[in-house]
Amino acid sequence: MRPARTALWLRLAVALGLALVGPLPVGWSSARAPIYVSSWAVRVSQGYREAERLARKFGFVNLGQIFPDGQYYHLRHRGVVQQSLTPHWGHRLRLKKDPKVQWFEQQTLRRRVKRSVVVPTDPWFPKQWYMNNKVQPDLNILQAWSQGLSGQGVVVSVLDDGIEKDHPDLWANYDPLASYDFNDYDPDPQPRYTPSDENRHGTRCAGEVAAIANNGFCGTGVAYNARIGGVRMLDGTITDVIEAQSLSLQPQHIHIYSASWGPEDDGRTVDGPGILTREAFRRGVTKGRGGLGTLFVWASGNGGLHYDNCNCDGYTNSIHTLSVGSTTRHGRVPWYSEACASTLTTTYSSGVAADPQIVTTDLHHQCTDKHTGTSASAPLAAGMIALALEANPFLTWRDMQHLVVRASRPAQLQAEDWRTNGVGRQVSHHYGYGLLDARLLVDLARTWLPTQPQQKCAIRVVHTPTPILPLMRVRKNVSACAGRANYIRSLEHVQVQLSLSYSRRGDLEISLTSPMGTRSTLVAIRPLDVSGQGYNNWIFMSTHFWDEDPQGLWTLGLENKGYYFNTGTLYRYTLLLYGTAEDMTARPSGPQVTSSACQWLYEASQKPSTCGCSPRPRAPRVQSARPGPLRRSFGSSHSPGIYGSSGAAQRGLTP
Template sequence: MQPEPQQQASGSPALLQTRVCFCMRLPAEQPSSTAATGPGTGLGAQQGNPAPPQEPSLQVLEEEPYYHFQHRGSRQTSLSRHWGWSLRLSREPQVLWFEQQTVKSRAKRSVSVVPTDPWFPKQWYMNNDISPDLNILAAWSKGYTGRGVVLSILDDGIEKDHPDLAANYDPLASYDFNSNDPDPQPRYNAWDENRHGTRCAGEAAAVANNQICGAGIAYNAKIGGVRMLDGPITDIVEAQSLSLRPQHIHIYSASWGPLDDGRHVDGPGVLAMKAFHNGITKGRGGLGSIFIWASGNGGINYDNCNCDGYTNSIYTLTVGSAFASGRQPRYSEPCASTLTTTYSSSTSSEAQIVTTDLHHRCTDRHAGSSASAPLAAGMVALALEANPALTWRDVQHLVVRASRPAHLQAEDWAVNGVGRKVSHHYGYGLLDAALLVELAQAWAGTQPQRRCSIEALHAPRNIGSKLTVSADTSSCSGRTRSIRSLEHVQVQLSLSYSRRGDLQVALRSPMGTTSTLVSVRPYDTSQQGYKDWTFMSTHFWDENPNGTWTLQLENKGDAYNTGGHWGDKTIHRYHAVLPSPSFPLFGWHLTVLSLLPSGQTCEGDGSFYAHQSSCLSYCPPRSYGRSRSTTHTSRTCARCHHSCYTCQGTSANNCTSCPAAHTFDEDTHSCFSPQGLSPQEGQHRNLLLIVLLLCETSILFAMLSCTFRTAWLCVLAGCAGRCWAGGK
């Protein structure tokens, strides 16, 4: 028989192996005469020819009469069979089958994990462009892409027909609580204000390998969206959003909260708190819903996310932000409740986040802490695919262990009692997706949660300049309440204070770890203090709680600040997975400086600065403290030169630090733009852009509101040259 020439998979002729090489089958019991001779000799069926050498290397299959022969005198490569030898072998009666060997095209069955999406090269935080990135490719190489996991983005809606989301869109993970209908499509307007949810959705679960935009971290997960921020936000709206189909949705991602102005202390209402509790106790068949939250953008206002009742909840997994360089974003809020960090960016020269955008578009300009939480949500989806039995507490344990300080820059990195580095800016560090899924695969689960509460103070105490309160946790070491390893620590605090923002509160554990529960917030001039407010820290994770806990309250502002009391209230308990000594605190109330009536100045001992109708103990960025003089009769916060971020005077040569994307000249104490524009030119261009936008917006508003004449006059007052061209 003569074999047909083989073809490669591509359709081109097969390349025959080096030398003429045949595999043939001989009779199982060979007669004294043989069908073949050794290499280089004739091959025939003549009686009396010597038998072929029975070398083990010639036999292809053990105990099977298949043999491999080579002819040394032939060309090493060929695109056709050797017809001479093929003809001779076909006439050999003792050769039952033969085939000239060819080099076959074979590939290792390893999956290429690098997506082919056109914008994936821009996804620096997951494509190994920087080191370290979030280690997404390594997690994908383990086979985890979020398959079987359902996420929902609680925001301003989701563009469900976006070509990079549609294949993964899940209507059961979606709803519109603003309009009370099942369609979460965002409301469109000229300035695309409702793009937030669509952008967050693409980060977590955009489709991969479809030649559109980039790839989501969990690109095989299902994604939904809840429209709940584009209308009146009530406790009912929040509760309904947080409790949407908890047996279907695994992960809820939220990038919103109270105002990040450094003044508010606010959190979920009664119904939303009930929704959180029901989620972790009943969601996912009792394993617990996963709530992932962005830490907040109030860093520029010296806000602290422990004054946000969503991010400081033990039921939420709070995510901080870092630049690719490892620097802290100016907007990033520090707090003790932040557990981990992913990348994000700002509006400056830093590389930003790639994701889906409204109108079926893509964007590479997504930024802020809003961008960090969906990345973490996608990574947790990979972990849930690796181990669907993880509880909500298991996930937090894994995140602690899968976070690394890496190159993240902060002055407050500290080693806690079990040897882990932790920071108020980054939690336990940069989250590593590959390590997260690896730990998830082998995770055996946590023991049932235990709680212990202690009242540490039973009588009013004057805070003064500093107050220290200690509590022993030996009562938490009993058989039924014994806690050997901590998770969250909560401190529920009640106090009044003349300037709440000047009060710093810190907690020290028996193992020596100090965690700042709230830092100074210079814009918080409230005299309301804290009324049963619960602070939370994750910095004591896995520490042994037994021993003495110390709470320290310190006045970082003026000596005139004093504390007061809320009467005889003693409802102060500490809910935690730790011996949580509750720290009810009281002080004596005195009236001190707060908001200024118009035209009045700050009184007292002269250590306050008047700023925007408030009295501050120091001046915020973009301003400096100007002392009394013959021309200025009061201490005020005066504006820095517009090129400076902080300064010591009004001149461009009085800068002490610069805004983002500007360079500080130490010799001249001035700031320069890297684009070569002077700060004045840059500011004028920005001002012109703002004026034009205001003008066009005003015209649009006038047309929509049917009050064209009145609005037109307003427009002319603001941008006369621009609007006069078409006016009457």
């Protein structure tokens, strides 16, 4: 169906209130018209019994809790059509009138695409050029392994289309507690097999993280002793409930969630997580890992061909996710890469067809050397982060982001937009702070002292309608909440929340300049985005001001970069600063040998040693790797690492 006919069909269906009983029309996008399904998310404060009473009263089936605390429940009504262009107003009114219902939302389909670029199959570690020192600089993983680190005791879950849990290069590291099938609601995340093998994405990502070492099969995962799980959630109907449940699976057991998906990378979509998924992120970073915070590693997106910008993706531009971009073997920007201010770091992937790609596990117990896109970059970063967590299990989610900033290097990465920010760090919209270095990351992790609590300072800059000029600057002098409990001395994330109308949204370039002179492009021109809807309370995010002092004059830039005369109105603009009261620039720039009095030493009672530092939350148990025999087959239930027969670690040994 052609796009014009699709739009006409949708408008006609909406006007007639028609239900969709068949597959969605070709070209449908969640940004164009919501498709309502037969399930609701409902919040009640009285617990499970009240949710059951409510379900029986209104004819719902209670599918259970969304979060463990028993306030949010997933309800389904068998009498409602599975897909409809209009919400069910009868149930809406009944739920609204019930005094025990605090909040509810009929679920809508959310279009999510897997961020892969290429296809086929084939193997081996000599082909893993990004790990085996065949290119310089590589990701420096061999040097991290030489310290005896392999991801031992760290649990990673890949949120995707499932994981082939019996794969010869995965099964010994497979963790059923870190796995679930939210498409069919059963504990088995095995992918659904099809003639086109379309559901290979999760298995490929899992192998990058934790493929077994030295078993004579395929290649080696970055964290080859980590436990690996998979969540099947992309192979079916996707709703806010399913995304929230996937991101909330076993938050005290899973340390790292790796996600290589998001809204369509088509250069015109502006979409992000729903209410429940945003709540899942918040709960993850505040309660996950015993209060240290879950680590969400996210692929930045593959919309470069369409001039897309990952700041229009509310997952990868969240402050709670660690956004990872890609570079080629030759240090160039890949054709699919999206440039945006929310990207924090970069790992390798492929570029043009002649470039080598990523080696990993594939469906049907096979291997492939054809994995690519930012889909391939995020799991490599997740594996390196697992090595850092093994080195220091007490790192918080914010500690890890600080470490990643410091362990990323511009190296030989080629781009015209490299700039030096106000604290002397080079940063790029293509690469963030550069290529992630595993050895530097684990070295920094070992001696890192905890970051002070996160502070948030919100400044309302514009709250009355203001016409948008062809070239417009909005300036605001900011104290960064000085003299208050939430004072910020050193920045981490900076958000700009905007509500504006614009006649052709993709023509509007938006930038932000800090008091220290760092200019960050929040969104560049997107030629395919012809929407006249503007931005409605959309939050842009930049990491380019990391560790800068936020006090002083901030400048928001709005500029018409298109060929058309555009008009618009700026309704609201709020500047949101996140950071800490500590002067982070006073910290050493590299790994240091700290005195024993100021290291985090814990006894069995989990009390810190007398170092004058406040106690930290209890960390999930992460065991260090222990020497063991050389693994030569996949017949063992454990993955002890790369060791010689004597039991001593052979440092720098190539698998």
